[in-house]
Amino acid sequence: MVFDIYSWDKRVIVERINLAMDRISLIRAEEDIKFKDFFAELASFLEKVNDIRRKKESGEFEALSFEELKDMQDELFYDLREDIYAGSVYNPDVLEKLFDKDFVSPLLSLGFEVRAALVSVYEGDLEGFVNILELFLQVYGIAMEGGSAKEIADAIYWYASDYLDVTARKRIIESFTTSNRFFYNIIMNDDLSDLRYLFKFGEYIGSNETNTAKYLNSLDNETVRLCAKTFVDGYRDGFFAMQKDISKRSVVSLIYNIGFERIVKEAVIFFEDMGFEVVLQRKPYRLADMSPVKNRGICSGGVNRQFEYDHKFDMNIFTKKAYLDRKLEVSKQTFEEIKENMSKYGGPALMESFGEMEFLPVKKKCANAFGEKQNNLMTNYRNELMLLQDEYIDTSGTAFCIIAWPLPSIAEDEKIYSNIFDDIIRINTLDVTKYKDAQQKIIDALDKADTVSIVGGEGNKTSLTIKLHELKDATKETNFENCGADVNIPVGEVFTSPVLKGTEGTLFVKDVFLSGYHLKNLCIKVEDGMIEDYTCENFESEEDNKRIIDDAVLKGHKSLPMGEFAIGTNVIAYNVAKKYDIFEKMPILIAEKMGPHFAFGDTCYSHEEDNITYNPDGKAITARDNECSIIRKTDIKKAYFNCHTDITIPLAELGDIYTNEPDGAHTYIIRDGKFVLEGSEILNE
Template structure:
């Protein structure tokens, strides 16, 4: 049936190219979109026949380029995938929604490679239905076009959501696993089997890893997988109850992933690699940024209700599979050229009501997932490596990163324990900036009922969160107040200039930055990308980073702005806004290596889970780090007013932390 519908749809779309039933400027749009779909049909033919397996590397590069070149930066200005161009060409009324249709069509690339014709057919049928409206201009009404798109998204939610959840937890879906385990990884043609954009980073990363010995690859994989295994041990969770691991990585890292899969299998875990699990560096980050809120077109209460219903049904019908999921094992990348986005008024944006709806949906969905993939039974690990876009020093930086990722946990554990012992005497901690940095924060600590057996801070070493190098807590919100200021910081790959956030009773009261010309634009930028459209967020974490080796390397190569938050958060004090580090796991007792229970696992907001879980979580956790050279002081203040200074003028001054200053002297 699907094949018949596919043939009917492609035949009809091929006819559109030569028809004159639609007037300009819409004719140009539908012809261009039809040509792309015909290209998808041709792609399906060479994949289905197996012809693509005989393509040379150069021919695969050309094919990949032909599929993605339209959204390359140099071509994007005159692409219907660009909302600015679409509105300019097609008008305000229809430009945005046709841009949405055009962008949705691009999802056919991945689905054809995966052999998922049903999703391709649904998109083709939507396209032809929209085209039919434009054939009769006199009868053309925006409401008809809109209702068709809305019905497509809502009515097919069951199909899309079911596939997404199936991919996430079922190890029998081996599309990506087969590529990793059964390809000749020395033959870089394997990269083009995913149906993703393959560029400089992916090719050069694979080439670089192919230059390493198997012993070196296995050593890198072991750091990654041992962190995962130790995470279960340190939190007292039984990994033997689990059967699958959610592996996430970027294309080019397949040699490490293959070795890691062997390690995970020894732990009794089968790999699950789903669509979102493997990524590539974007051919154009502005394109992705322009379409980040496309769901504003159809997001309403009815849609959210339907999506939650089908999600629950999908998980309920796979209850046993979900229960076997041990959690994510993630390899992150860093080194991309910094990106400062352009805010386009033509792009879809969520209304205030939609922002609230989406936030509520995220909370409800995450709560639902916790029922099936229980937080008190699963763990995770994250590690990061540079990519070739880093620059001429890439290979040296890769070696430095390996060094950072493998620092001695035993040595750092003792040093960090000295910091924790001092902080545990504090009623509150004051954090001050120096020079032009305006930071002046008072961070309220939880009371320790039994200091001999309890602590506020976790001694974070190299397990789930690699590399090692921080002590962190969930501070008490009431009494936590002040200004957090950072001259430059990168959060979720976006740069913020002079980011300043004001807190009152641990919650965001005001915020600004200097990215744009107007205060309105600056506030909107922060609200969308730091606060994820919430009206306010609490401080979920206060931490002191101790990995001065990473800081020294960053300064040496002048690349602080290119490092991921995973490393940057270890390079100075940081505050996270959003959920705590223990979200959904507050009731699990957690202990430091010294045997003390970490009691600061919740705050006044996350405690609301006991009465109204919708008010307890936000579905986000964004770390904002102050570099050592902007740091004037971190001091623990006891109830009697006496003080213990941890850091002064960017240097550790607490007895027992002298080791941490050694890398700083090399700068």
């Protein structure tokens, strides 16, 4: 079912756009205006965006060459380029020098929202475009009349609040229905061998996007279809593995990074052959839709990650209880409107990418930030929204799938990139049977233990004790899931949700890539399953080191529980990382299969604790709760953290993993970084 996400009269909207642009076009020529550099720069950007609107409406856009499209893009994103950003009006440091301190916060938010005009025009959302134009002129008018920073902040607040019925409704409808076919039409109908199609998305197209698309165009159809089929089969097999009825589901959301359209097109065909409608939704680009924690959706690598980092809390102006309560009301109304589609939602299919260049964010003291009250408000809002959504989506019947592919930036040489891609294809298509049999031997040994000890190798300070749940009937129950290559590609891990009390020690990793950050000498101390202390060695300042871990792991929380303990068994993946020396660039999806890993946040079975699943041997996986998640029985709002971040110790850094059994016996699973348990030695090959 298709829902109307645009209800405006185009003729009226275009008249409003023209009136607004007539006024905006005069701003750069005006003299002695307050904040002239700021408003003139934003006005210039909006003029360029409006020029694109005209080119798209006249058909001129379609005739532009690749070079012309790239030049046009470079003009639009000029101020955000890394080599220019130090002097950009979008940079908090620049605004701090230009304006009184009180004005910096609302003008940063305005600047970010104005950038959303570009995507609005590309997607044909002219109402969204004119609303941004009118907000810009309203704030400009306040500034010209000598208005206060509070008046500007209030204008932005009421803009966000007044349009919630439009923005929140549109975002939700596009999450669970195929009402917006913008990405679908380009992917399925354009000639993907003509790389001009990349510039139709409205996102910044850099070398990773163009080189990825170029490389995929060099592959034969059989290889591309193999990549897509592995992905779609993993999604389908997830339903079977978890004993869920796939026939009741017919909507899937597919998320990927721009550049991989050739694989995505084949995946869409496979999904549609299965009877699924494919939702292709963009990453949030308007402040009203964004979260400081997680913004999932289709996107490119962006022009400048420091810009995004500087503006990640720009929604602080309207992060207030009244606003969030109103947003929940609109969400409920929209869920009710599309409840039939939501009941058919089968879960997400995520195609991740990895190998981007290292990024160390710089914290700007005048950038927008959340205080403790706003953190709590946003956490409560996310919990409330999740609970509300669960009323319309029966998660006991949903599945998911995640797969990852490398970006060209992972290697300097095209040939090496090609070799890495070939090896990742091999990793993602390994024989599942061999792994499941060996993993079952490991699970059988682990199920005899009270606790498991993990000890680092030379130079690694890890010393952890993991407390396991007591099995009531070991002949029918198990603590660990035997993970194949269904929802979580590639194959290669056994995992559990540990008991918190009694789980303690130190986790240490020399190099790890988390949430886009490369952390060095990460050290986390755990007491009764909760993060007690943490540090790394990325910066000279301990405060900056803790901040980057807050961003990468804690996600705004003061502490998090260990929600998962797992043993990765994919030695082939480890050897590929070693072969190309790309350990720190491996995505957590593959890295977690390369050694023991520990996830902080919710358990592996978040919101599905009561939906018992079974291993291939028929045993029920009963270790689904911990002392935090079980609070859902009495106060569900306090049970979840809405995050889950895996941290892996590579086999090269690992010493031993052994069980501690009730009678005092020990069974070694891994010794000196090698699998030694009888029946699991094949994993070392």
